[in-house]
Amino acid sequence: MDAIVVKNLTKIFVTKERRGFLKKSVKKRIVAVDHISFNVRRGEVFGLLGPNGAGKTTTIKMLSTLLIPDEGDAWVNGYHVVREANKVRESIGVSLYSDRGFYWKLTGRENLRYFAYLQHIFPRDAEKRINYLLKLIGLEKDADKLVEEYSTGMKSKLNFVRALLNDPPILFLDEPTIGLDPNSSRKVREVILELSREGKTIFLTTHNMEEADFLCDRIAIINRGKIIAIGSPGELKNMVERKGIIEIEAYNITKEIVEKMRNNDIIGHVSYNINDSISLKGKIRIGLNGNMSEYLPEILKILVNSGLKIVYFKPVEPSLEDVFITLTGKGFYEEEKSNK
Amino acid sequence: MRRKSQINKSLLVIKAVYVKEMKIWLRYPSWIFTFIALPYMISGLFYGVGYSIAGPSATKNFASNTGIDDPFLYYLLGSLVFMMTTLICEDIGSSIRMEQMRGTFELHYLSPSNKALIWSSYILPHGTISLLTMFISALPPLIYRFGFQSIISLIIGLLILFIGIIPIFGIGLIMAALTVKYKEPWAVINVVRTIITVCSGFYYPLTILPYWLQLVSQFVPTSHITMLLREVLLANRRLIFSDYRFTLLLFLSLIYFVLGYGFFVRWERNARRSGELSKY
Numbered sequence: 001m002d003a004i005v006v007k008n009l010t011k012i013f014v015t016k017e018r019r020g021f022l023k024k025s026v027k028k029r030i031v032a033v034d035h036i037s038f039n040v041r042r043g044e045v046f047g048l049l050g051p052n053g054a055g056k057t058t059t060i061k062m063l064s065t066l067l068i069p070d071e072g073d074a075w076v077n078g079y080h081v082v083r084e085a086n087k088v089r090e091s092i093g094v095s096l097y098s099d100r101g102f103y104w105k106l107t108g109r110e111n112l113r114y115f116a117y118l119q120h121i122f123p124r125d126a127e128k129r130i131n132y133l134l135k136l137i138g139l140e141k142d143a144d145k146l147v148e149e150y151s152t153g154m155k156s157k158l159n160f161v162r163a164l165l166n167d168p169p170i171l172f173l174d175e176p177t178i179g180l181d182p183n184s185s186r187k188v189r190e191v192i193l194e195l196s197r198e199g200k201t202i203f204l205t206t207h208n209m210e211e212a213d214f215l216c217d218r219i220a221i222i223n224r225g226k227i228i229a230i231g232s233p234g235e236l237k238n239m240v241e242r243k244g245i246i247e248i249e250a251y252n253i254t255k256e257i258v259e260k261m262r263n264n265d266i267i268g269h270v271s272y273n274i275n276d277s278i279s280l281k282g283k284i285r286i287g288l289n290g291n292m293s294e295y296l297p298e299i300l301k302i303l304v305n306s307g308l309k310i311v312y313f314k315p316v317e318p319s320l321e322d323v324f325i326t327l328t329g330k331g332f333y334e335e336e337k338s339n340k
Numbered sequence: 341m342r343r344k345s346q347i348n349k350s351l352l353v354i355k356a357v358y359v360k361e362m363k364i365w366l367r368y369p370s371w372i373f374t375f376i377a378l379p380y381m382i383s384g385l386f387y388g389v390g391y392s393i394a395g396p397s398a399t400k401n402f403a404s405n406t407g408i409d410d411p412f413l414y415y416l417l418g419s420l421v422f423m424m425t426t427l428i429c430e431d432i433g434s435s436i437r438m439e440q441m442r443g444t445f446e447l448h449y450l451s452p453s454n455k456a457l458i459w460s461s462y463i464l465p466h467g468t469i470s471l472l473t474m475f476i477s478a479l480p481p482l483i484y485r486f487g488f489q490s491i492i493s494l495i496i497g498l499l500i501l502f503i504g505i506i507p508i509f510g511i512g513l514i515m516a517a518l519t520v521k522y523k524e525p526w527a528v529i530n531v532v533r534t535i536i537t538v539c540s541g542f543y544y545p546l547t548i549l550p551y552w553l554q555l556v557s558q559f560v561p562t563s564h565i566t567m568l569l570r571e572v573l574l575a576n577r578r579l580i581f582s583d584y585r586f587t588l589l590l591f592l593s594l595i596y597f598v599l600g601y602g603f604f605v606r607w608e609r610n611a612r613r614s615g616e617l618s619k620y
Contacts, residue, residue: 013615061615066449068613089452100443105367106360117356118451118458120349146367 004040008072034225047216056205093163099155104148244292271331361465379419418542432512504565510600517607
């Protein structure tokens with residue numbers, strides 16, 4: 001039996017759009033999750049990858065019983081998420097927010113104790129489990145500080161520990177490394193892999209493609225509420241035609257430059273992500289319509305005349321970003337911007 | 341065995357809520373002084389206003405209107421019930437809203453614990469705080485006025501207050517549901533507080549109200565709490581349990597609690613459908 005079974009799961013939200021002082025607000029239906037179906041095998045790390053606003057958190061919330069679906073069914077650990085919600089809750093651990101969801105005037109340990117008791121873990125077992133988990137994540141020294149004194153990274157770790165309190169067979173992690181510094185992110189990833197080795201099923205959402213590639217046995221790519229591809233990272237990358245892909249780091253990346261590149265016959269697709277809005281520094285990914293060696297002189301000419309200040313450029317292997325572009329025609333981060 | 345384990349789990353949840361709430365309360369220590377001192381300040385204010393209007397015959401007039409010859413204690417007890425009502429109603433409403441803003445509210449729904457039990461467990465820490473404040477605040481003037489025998493009256497008074505907490509908690513739950521739905525705690529709290537204050541006779545006898553308002557006040561539990569407390573503590577009546585007001589208070593406790601809880605559960609169900617649990 002699979003750990004998670006999802007059939008035609010759908011969630012529609014009704015929002016009100018305000019338009020000025022006197023005009024009546026307009027109700028709008030948003031299909032956050034649109035008839036998605038998939039299975040998660042026992043013991044696998046399954047990633048739901050998608051840009052912000054794609055429906056990842058809504059999916060986790062439906063599977064963890066926080067939201068009632070409008071259509072479809074889902075079973076977690078064999079229990080139906082609506083009809084057997086309490087059984088589902090006993091089987092899962094959920095980490096929803098990176099740094100929210102704590103009582104600031106309680107210490108980290110007191111917060112964990114509170115949530116452990118709500119999970120029906122009796123005091124002696126709770127203390128043992130809390131001490132073990134704090135040590136595992138490297139938070140034991142700060143456990144007796146008030147949460148209001150915690151940094152964002154410490155709160156994220158505490159949040160992660162809370163999800164593990166009841167030693168659940170299935171873990172739901174919503175963006176587990178968001179807001180963490182590189183060291184803490186690495187620590188959390190190590191723990192996820194360790195838990196996976198112990199046989200736990202891990203369902204994680206992320207919009208970090210490298211993370212999904214590194215952690216997940218299988219990935220479902222979700223966009224605008226629909227699952228557009230599902231498979232192992234290797235299977236997904238095989239969906240991309242083996243043509244030349246170039247990654248460029250440059251300054252002065254503008255929409256106009258990117259559009260100009262797109263209009264070129266030898267270029268199949270271009271995606272970009274700007275990291276610094278002042279210097280317009282970022283990365284561009286160009287998918288060629290042929291092999292690298294075939295188009296190298298022409299691509300060099302395009303780059304020299306583009307107006308970009310190039311730091312480096314290099315040929316790269318297809319990534320999940322290229323899979324996303326192949327499937328949607330848009331770059332991952334561009335899709336995030338349009339969702340916003 | 342199964343039932344015993346269920347009872348133990350329930351007790352664990354009650355303990356969790358009690359310890360958490362008490363710790364949070366005690367880590368904001370300034371409220372202790374406020375809650376003990378405020379009833380005296382309010383009572384002093386009313387006493388001063390009354391004296392400045394009625395002059396030297398103020399106390400005599402007061403006794404003939406209310407049947408009680410100590411206006412200061414009369415106001416003090418009224419203030420204490422007023423404070424307790426405000427404290428519980430506002431605190432349930434605003435603390436659930438705070439839970440929502442902090443992100444802790446939604447997390448309760450990830451646990452297999454009965455949510456009815458979790459939210460009802462808040463009665464105990466809130467009750468402890470209210471009764472303790474009441475005890476510390478009211479004891480000195482009562483002993484000064486009636487001697488140490490007033491301690492027994494005060495214990496009966498506390499019992500009445502404890503029963504009174506139940507319907508106030510029910511009202512608090514309705515306020516909490518409205519607050520988290522409309523995201524404006526003070527709008528809801530102010531309306532409910534005004535109705536309760538007018539109809540409870542915290543600072544005046546209910547007989548001065550128009551007849552229709554006196555009828556309305558029969559359905560406001562705090563009016564009975566205030567009256568019963570004055571009967572016990574100021575008129576020294578011990579056999580208060582045979583009073584019709586006591587029976588009515590028990591009845592209203594049940595009604596308001598069931599009503600408040602039902603309202604909240606209904607909102608909860610809708611919130612799980614609309615995604616409102618996490619909206620802030």
